[in-house]
Amino acid sequence: MLTGMQIAVLGGDARQLEIIRKLTELDAKISLVGFEQLDHAFTGATKEKLDEVDFSMMDAIILPVPGTNLQGEIDTIFSNEKITLTEEIVSETPEHCTIYSGISNAYLDQIMSSTNRKLVQLFERDDVAIYNSIPTVEGTIMMAIQHTDFTIHGSDIVILGLGRVGMSVARTFHHLGGRVKVGVRKSEHLARVTEMGLVPFHLDDLEKEVENCDICINTIPVHIVKAGVIAKMPAHTLIIDLASKPGGTDFRYAEKRGIKALLAPGLPGIVAPKTAGQILANVLCQLLEEDFDSGKESSS
Incomplete structure (x- = not known):
């Protein structure tokens, strides 16, 4: 009490x-x-x-x-x-x-x-972040469905980062039938992505890895989805940035290219x-x- x-x-x-x-x-x-x-x-x-x-x-x-x-x-x-x-x-x-x-x-x-x-x-705290990743994932699924005209199942999905949110997002989109690739830097994260049955890649290769991307989900709170990366994406790609404001995406260039990019911090407070x-x-x-x-x- x-x-x-x-x-x-x-x-x-x-x-x-x-x-x-x-x-x-x-x-x-x-x-x-x-x-x-x-x-x-x-x-x-x-x-x-x-x-x-x-x-x-x-x-x-x-x-x-x-x-x-x-x-x-x-x-x-x-x-x-x-x-x-x-x-x-x-x-x-x-x-x-x-x-x-x-x-x-x-x-x-x-x-x-x-x-x-x-x-x-x-x-x-790990407990708060892990529990909070559940409504974050649900909100990300909602946004992916709302802003695309194709199913998650069978889509090429690139997820950036394997933190507490990134891991939950990667696992869930894989279970929904997405072809999931996860971009990381640490060798132990490359190993973990492989253990999860997903496709790992090093973030140094990001520009190459987004060439066939349908949905790109960023969880890394640094400027990583730069103009050079966006320039390599197909025109229909949807970017969902879950990092805290201002996110890790060049939103100005995405708009210039006609690629839909959504900044979505605080999803749990919105969807649940x-x-x-x-x-x-x-x-x-x-x-x-x-x-x-x-x-x-x-x-x-």
Whole structure:
């Protein structure tokens, strides 16, 4: 239980509702910022403006999956008001206050460093990333079906990267009958792709490997699907970029060539927000309980 714990939830999308629901079940006291347009009420949760929150009382701050942008602004679908996490706000919190986010960036890292606060990136955890790959794969299948006039079965599919998302995407598209090739760099990943019964290739050969590609799915968060690669693709190729913004694709050149390229980060929050929110809520509440229990032990 989280009885007595005070938590600020700042902005977000429908996934945050599952987190709030779980926190209230565990009896935490919650300040909701950026939820003015939310009709649903949660017992133990209070809607507040950012400047109304007493951050000196907060044991934890929960940010949305994307965290903030590079100016500290936080996206929310439940309010039209701008929410900005500043160094001043974080410095007001007690020293034990932990900030939770899906991912981080240079802005958040700098604030955590200057205020000496702990930041937990949920998507750095293998369990969260692996569970989250399930709705990501389903969303990728949905996009592939919506934006092509051919079946996945029998299509030539190039997948870039064999991380936690890449592995799930490769396996599923193979089971759907796609002819899957996976581009990687590490020798152990080449071996793993072979063990999975798929066709591996080194990313140095990417331009050659996309010459007959029907669907290219990128999971690598660096600029890898460059103009030279896109120039080698057939005109009907669909590019789905699952990497975090700004993705790894030259979208300008793809548009110039008439190739459809879709940037699709955050698919779980779009196609299955309830499931994606439950995944985050379960792990987050476990971490909060551990922190809360250890805090009580140290103060006793």
